[in-house]
Amino acid sequence: MKVTIVDYNSGNISSVINSFREVAKDKVNIEVTSDLNKIKSSDKVVLPGQGSFKSCVDALININGLVDTLNEFAITKKKPLLGICVGLQMFADIGYEETETKGLGWISGKVSKIDNQNGKYKLPHIGWNQLNIVKDSKIFKGIENNSHMYFVHSYEIIPEDKSVVSATTDYSSNIVCSVEKENIFGTQFHPEKSDKIGLKIIDNFINL
Amino acid sequence: MLKNRIIPCLDVKNGRVVKGINFIDLKDAGDPVEQAKIYSDGGADEICFLDITASNENRDTIYDVVEKTSKKCFVPLTVGGGVRSVDDINKLLNCGADKVSINTAAVQDPIVVVNSSKKFGSQCIVVAIDAKKSGDQWEIFTHGGRNNSGIDAIEFAKKMEESGAGELLVTSMDRDGTQVGYDIDLMSKISSKVNIPVIASGGVGNLDHLVDGIKLGNASAVLAASIFHYGKYSVKEAKEYLNLKGIPVRI
Numbered sequence: 001m002k003v004t005i006v007d008y009n010s011g012n013i014s015s016v017i018n019s020f021r022e023v024a025k026d027k028v029n030i031e032v033t034s035d036l037n038k039i040k041s042s043d044k045v046v047l048p049g050q051g052s053f054k055s056c057v058d059a060l061i062n063i064n065g066l067v068d069t070l071n072e073f074a075i076t077k078k079k080p081l082l083g084i085c086v087g088l089q090m091f092a093d094i095g096y097e098e099t100e101t102k103g104l105g106w107i108s109g110k111v112s113k114i115d116n117q118n119g120k121y122k123l124p125h126i127g128w129n130q131l132n133i134v135k136d137s138k139i140f141k142g143i144e145n146n147s148h149m150y151f152v153h154s155y156e157i158i159p160e161d162k163s164v165v166s167a168t169t170d171y172s173s174n175i176v177c178s179v180e181k182e183n184i185f186g187t188q189f190h191p192e193k194s195d196k197i198g199l200k201i202i203d204n205f206i207n208l
Numbered sequence: 209m210l211k212n213r214i215i216p217c218l219d220v221k222n223g224r225v226v227k228g229i230n231f232i233d234l235k236d237a238g239d240p241v242e243q244a245k246i247y248s249d250g251g252a253d254e255i256c257f258l259d260i261t262a263s264n265e266n267r268d269t270i271y272d273v274v275e276k277t278s279k280k281c282f283v284p285l286t287v288g289g290g291v292r293s294v295d296d297i298n299k300l301l302n303c304g305a306d307k308v309s310i311n312t313a314a315v316q317d318p319i320v321v322v323n324s325s326k327k328f329g330s331q332c333i334v335v336a337i338d339a340k341k342s343g344d345q346w347e348i349f350t351h352g353g354r355n356n357s358g359i360d361a362i363e364f365a366k367k368m369e370e371s372g373a374g375e376l377l378v379t380s381m382d383r384d385g386t387q388v389g390y391d392i393d394l395m396s397k398i399s400s401k402v403n404i405p406v407i408a409s410g411g412v413g414n415l416d417h418l419v420d421g422i423k424l425g426n427a428s429a430v431l432a433a434s435i436f437h438y439g440k441y442s443v444k445e446a447k448e449y450l451n452l453k454g455i456p457v458r459i
Contacts, residue, residue, distance in 0.1 A: 011328055012301040018279050051329035122405050122428060124331055124374055128211045128253055128458040148211065148458040150284060152331040152374070170209050193284050193306060195248065 003206060004031040004042040008066060009059045011050030016084065019192035020046065023202045036069045044205065045073055049086030053095030053111055053155065056086045057103060067104070074106065078183045082139070082205050088179065088186030089157050097155050106184055109159035114172055121172045123154045129169045129177075129189075137166035137180040139187075139204045147197050149177070149189035157188065211458045212422045213253035213429035214446055215286070215407065216436045218243055221260045223269030241276045247436070248281040250443040253458060255281055256309075256431060259289030260352070271303045278304025288336055288377075297324050301332060309334040309377055312350040315357050315364070318371050325372025334407070335373040337361055339394055340381035346394055353381050361394070362401055369402045376406050377431065383411025387434065390417060395425030407431050415441060415449040422455050 003024065005016055013032070020030045031038055039045060047070070049056040060066055074081040083091055092103045095111035103111070116123050128148040133140055149169070156175045159165060167178035169189070177188040185205060191198035219226040224238040244255045255277070259270040267290060274287055287300050288309030297308045313320045314335045325333045338353050339346040339361035346361035365376055378398055380391035390408045399406040405428035408421040412432040421430040435441050447457045 012306070012332060014278060014302060014304040015282075015306055018304055019282055022279070022282070050331065051327075055329075116403065119403050122403055124404070125210065126331070126375060126405050127213050127428065129209065151210075152284075154330075193282060195283050199282055 001043045002029045003044045005046045007032045008034050010056045013048045015192045016048045034063050044080045047083045047087035053097040054101045057101050080183050080208050083186040125171045126152045131167045133167045135166050141204045150193040151189045211456045215254045215431040216247045217256040217433040220257050222266045240273045244277045245280050248283045252443045254284040256286045274303040274305050294324050307332045309336040311336040315350050321371040330372050330374035334375045335368040336377040338379050365398045379410040387413025390421045392424045399426035419453045
C-alpha cells in the first residue's frame, strides 16, 4: 500500500511525515511528493496545511494540475483522503482568512475566524483540547470520547450539512474539529502532534 | 475545554543537555533526545529546547538534535536560541521543529517576525521576551539577558502580537534561576494587554509557582526547567498537583 503526503509548499510538514513514517514502519510506503502521477497511483492521500487558508489554496493552485488530480482522487475515484488543519479547511467552498478565497468545495460551507467573544478567548486556539465525538468515524476506532488532541488555529470550518461533522471541541463555541464525508476525512487538530492517541488516528487512517 | 500546558525546557549546548533529568536508568544523561522522550512519555504538553551554544562553528549541532527528537516525540517541539533570520527558522522547521522562538532578532529587527509569520504561519512563531523590572515598568533584554534595549516590555508585547507572533514566551530576568516564583505582575500585565497566549517562564521553584503562573499570572502555559531536572518533580506530579488545585490540565 502506498500513502502519499502531498508536498505543495504549504509550510512545515516534517512532523506529519515523521508521524506517518513512525506508524507505517516498513509495512506501508509513505511518499512525500507533489508529483501528479504518484498521487494518482496512491491508495490514500494526506493533505496537510499550515499558514493561512489563502496561502495554502494559492500553493495548491501553483502546482499545475494538482487541484484536478485531488478532485479526481477524492471525488471521482472516491479514494480515502485525510486533510489536516488548513488541509481540512480547504474542503470548504470558501475561506475568509486574509481575503475571500475559494476552497476545494468538497464540503459545503465556509471557514471563518473563531469568535473570541471580545477578547475573552485568546487566539490562536493553541494547546490540548478534548474531542466531543458526535458520530462514529472510521478514524476514531479505539479512540475514547473526550480524548485530548493538540490544536493550533484561529479559523474554523462551518459546514452547512452538520451530518459530516464527526467531532467538535469546546472553545468559545462548539468548534468543528473533525469531519467524515464518505471517503473524505479531516481533522482540525494535529494528530501528528497529539501523542499516542494522535498516532492511533493516523494508524486508523492508514488501515482503512 | 482547553487545557493549560506544562512545558519542560531543556538547555542544549553543543548538542548536549547542560542541566537535565538525572535518573539512574538514563543511559546517557546528556542526550537531549532521550531526555525529551522521558518528558513526552511523562505527559509534557510540549517540549522546548533552548540552544545556548556560544560558538558559531557548533551552531549546526541543534539541527541534528531537533531532527532526531522529532522522530521520537510526537508532541509539539519548540526551539529557541540563536534564531536570527527567516532562513534559520526554515532550517529548524525542516528538521522537525513545530515552533521557533525568536528573541534578540525580534527586538533588533521586528520585520523578521512579520516575514516569518507570513511565510510559515503565526502558529509556529513564538516571540521570547526577556524582561527586567526598572522602576514601575519592565524593559526588554537581548543577547541572553546581557543587553538592555531600554524598550518597554508591554509595548513590545503588543507590537509583537501585531507583527504576527502566535505566542509570547515571557521570562522575568529578575526571577530566572532564583526559584522564588514567576513575576506574576509582569505575566498578568502582558496577558491582559494581548490576545495571544502567554507562556510564563523564569523563577519556578515549586509546584505552587506553576499554579500561581496560571491562576494569578493568567498564563496559558507554564515553562519550567530546573524543577524537572534531577527528578525534583516529574511532569506527571506537576500535572496532578495542578489538577488538584482546579487547573484544567491534560492527564
